[in-house]
Amino acid sequence: MRKLILLCFLLFFSCSKDDSTMDPLCCVHESITYVPTENLKDLASFPVGNIVSANKILTNNQFRSVLLNDFNSITAENDMKMANIFIGPNSYDFSDGDIIIDFAQQNGVRVFGHALIWHSSIPNWLQNYSGTDNEFEQLIENYIKSTVSHFSQQKMLIDGEEVSVVAAWDVVNEAFTSQAESSIFRQRIGDNYLEKCFTWAREADADVKLFYNDYKIESIPSKLNQVLNLIDDFRINNIPIDGIGLQMHIDHIDPNLVQIKNHLDQIIEKDILIHFSELDVTVNRNVDISELTYERALSQENRYRDIVETYRRVPFENRFGITLWGMRDIDSWLLNHHNNPLEYPLLFDTGYNAKIAHRGFANGLIE
Ligand code: G3I
Numbered sequence: 607m608r609k610l611i612l613l614c615f616l617l618f619f620s621c622s623k624d625d626s627t628m629d630p631l632c633c634v635h636e637s638i639t640y641v642p643t644e645n646l647k648d649l650a651s652f653p654v655g656n657i658v659s660a661n662k663i664l665t666n667n668q669f670r671s672v673l674l675n676d677f678n679s680i681t682a683e684n685d686m687k688m689a690n691i692f693i694g695p696n697s698y699d700f701s702d703g704d705i706i707i708d709f710a711q712q713n714g715v716r717v718f719g720h721a722l723i724w725h726s727s728i729p730n731w732l733q734n735y736s737g738t739d740n741e742f743e744q745l746i747e748n749y750i751k752s753t754v755s756h757f758s759q760q761k762m763l764i765d766g767e768e769v770s771v772v773a774a775w776d777v778v779n780e781a782f783t784s785q786a787e788s789s790i791f792r793q794r795i796g797d798n799y800l801e802k803c804f805t806w807a808r809e810a811d812a813d814v815k816l817f818y819n820d821y822k823i824e825s826i827p828s829k830l831n832q833v834l835n836l837i838d839d840f841r842i843n844n845i846p847i848d849g850i851g852l853q854m855h856i857d858h859i860d861p862n863l864v865q866i867k868n869h870l871d872q873i874i875e876k877d878i879l880i881h882f883s884e885l886d887v888t889v890n891r892n893v894d895i896s897e898l899t900y901e902r903a904l905s906q907e908n909r910y911r912d913i914v915e916t917y918r919r920v921p922f923e924n925r926f927g928i929t930l931w932g933m934r935d936i937d938s939w940l941l942n943h944h945n946n947p948l949e950y951p952l953l954f955d956t957g958y959n960a961k962i963a964h965r966g967f968a969n970g971l972i973e
Contacts, residue, residue, distance in 0.1 A: 638903035639959040642968065647678040649971040651922065653716055655679030655929030660702035663709045672933060672958050679716040679773075681883070681929050682706050683939075686719055686757075687727040692749050694731060700756050707760045711771050714762060718881070718929060719775035721819060722750055723803050725789035726780075733790060742794045747806050750777075754810035774815035774926065776851055776883070777807045782820060782832045800836070801845045808846040815926070819851030819883055824869045825861035837876050849879030849926055855940075857888045858902070858909045867916055880920045884931040885913065886938060886951035887963070898935075898950040898961075906950070907966035914970025934958060 646654045656677045662669050673680070684690060685702035693699045710717045721727070723746075735742055760771040778800050780786055791799045800818075807816050818836060822829050833850060840847045850873055856866075873880060887909050889895075889902045917928055932938040935950040953964040 636900040636904075638898055638900055638961055639955060640962050640965050642960050642964060644968060646676040646964070646968060646971065649968055650928075651918075651971075651973065652925035653679035653927035654971075655681055655716075655718060655927055656933055657681050657683040657929070657931055658706055658709075659683055660685050660705035663705060668958055669933065672954065674713055674715070676964075677715070677930075679718055679927050679929060680706065680710055681718040681720045683931075687721060687724065688732075688749070689727040689729045691753060692729050692732060695745060696748055696752075698749070698752055698756070700753075703757060707757060707771050711760055711762045714764065717757075717772045718883070718927075719754075719757060719772045719814075720883075721776035721779040722753060722807065723777065723791060723799075724779035725783075725786045725791070728790065735790075739794045742790070743802075746791070746795065746803070750803060750806040751810040754807050754814065758811040758814060770811075770814060772814060774817055774849065774879075774881075775807060776817050776819040777804050779819045780821065781818070782829055801840070801843065804840070804846050815848040815879060816846055817849040817851045817879070817881060817883075817926075818847060819853065819881075821853040821855055821884075823850070823852045823873070824854060824856070824866045827869075830869050830872060834872060834876065837878060847878070849881055850876075851881045851883035853884035853931075854882045854913065855884060855886055855888075855931070856909075856913070857891055858905045863912055863916065866913070867919065870916060870919060874920055874924070877924065879924050879926040880917075881926040882913070882917055882928040885928055886931045886940060887913070888940060888944075888949055888951050890946065890949050891944070893946055893948060896948060898955075903950075903962050907962040910953075910963045910966035911970040914967050918970075918973070935961075 654677050656673060658673065658680045659682065682703060685706060690702065691698050691700060707717055754775060757772045758770050761768050762771050781800055795802060804816055818833065820829065820833060823833050837847060887906050889906050895902055914928065930953060932952045934954045934956055935952050936956050938949065938951050940949050940951050941947050953961055953967060955961055
């Protein structure tokens with residue numbers, strides 16, 4: 607009897623030492639969460655970011671503490687988009703953006719400005735604007751210059767050096783789509799509206815980094831070529847551009863890693879800053895699981911590791927960082943977008959527990 611008790615004690619002790627869960631018979635189940643021992647931002651040789659809203663910053667203590675624990679760069683998911691800021695002709699509401707900038711400044715984290723021009727974030731009054739094309743163009747120039755100048759005023763000290771809290775802007779987002787082709791920007795300003803927008807942004811702030819941001823650059827060859835041509839055209843014509851944002855809304859299987867590396871390498875060759883700007887990894891596109899299984903969580907962990915490792919192909923001086931597009935699975939835009947509440951694309955579960963996807967991200971960071 608004493609031997610049996612000792613055996614049970616030893617089994618219990620060995621089971622409870624790892625972070626797997628255990629049932630009463632001491633059968634080990636693999637866990638989809640784990641307890642991190644290191645913070646992502648401390649492991650990384652580049653900024654690691656996540657998205658915020660003014661509302662979450664003001665009202666959610668747990669969100670703030672998880673955010674500051676792992677991340678040192680923030681992007682406004684919506685609050686700094688045109689539809690939120692540009693409330694009327696030459697009239698701006700910077701209040702939510704200011705809350706974000708103040709929070710960043712107090713905590714010494716960088717802000718990535720997102721996004722000045724995007725066909726999906728046009729305020730109604732501007733969409734229906736009845737003035738002339740010249741007046742329209744003047745409004746956009748004023749909007750870009752006012753917004754960039756406003757947010758360039760806040761400074762902070764990083765490693766003893768004074769820097770702007772807003773380090774960069776996505777100046778134009780997703781220009782190579784049919785909706786963008788027919789958007790009021792191209793229609794009213796002309797085919798060179800991108801060039802003009804980047805130039806206005808540079809005139810407003812000589813130092814802030816200017817990015818072109820788009821999705822599926824890593825998977826669609828024609829999209830990649832459009833981006834490569836944009837870089838070349840801008841450089842030939844002395845139009846300012848500092849970086850490319852690859853959104854990286856990807857799946858745990860698609861696109862394959864060889865293709866991602868191949869596309870990334872072609873951008874690396876341009877010697878330009880590179881930001882993985884909106885990373886998330888779907889695991890249930892076919893809605894074939896009704897909860898996150900260990901097998902799928904493990905596949906996602908490996909995928910996050912591979913993507914972060916792949917990012918490290920970018921030379922040190924061109925690493926602008928990786929930003930995740932959301933904290934908890936249930937916060938993700940993808941649940942609405944794919945009309946699938948059973949999607950689990952991010953690093954934290956509903957209770958802000960780190961998923962093993964977080965471990966994959968962390969392992970990908972280790973040089
Ligand atoms: O705030 C209103 C709320 O008052 C209203 O009741 C509700 C009704 O629909 O809408 C709320 O606004 C929504 C907003 O998210 C805040 O939740 C908008 O409808 C919804 O369109 C908006 O979606 C955002 C989307 O961009 C469009 O702006 C997503 O949160 C955001 O994650 C997504 O982010 C984009 C990037 O900016 C660019 N790349 C693609 C990425 C995913 O679409």
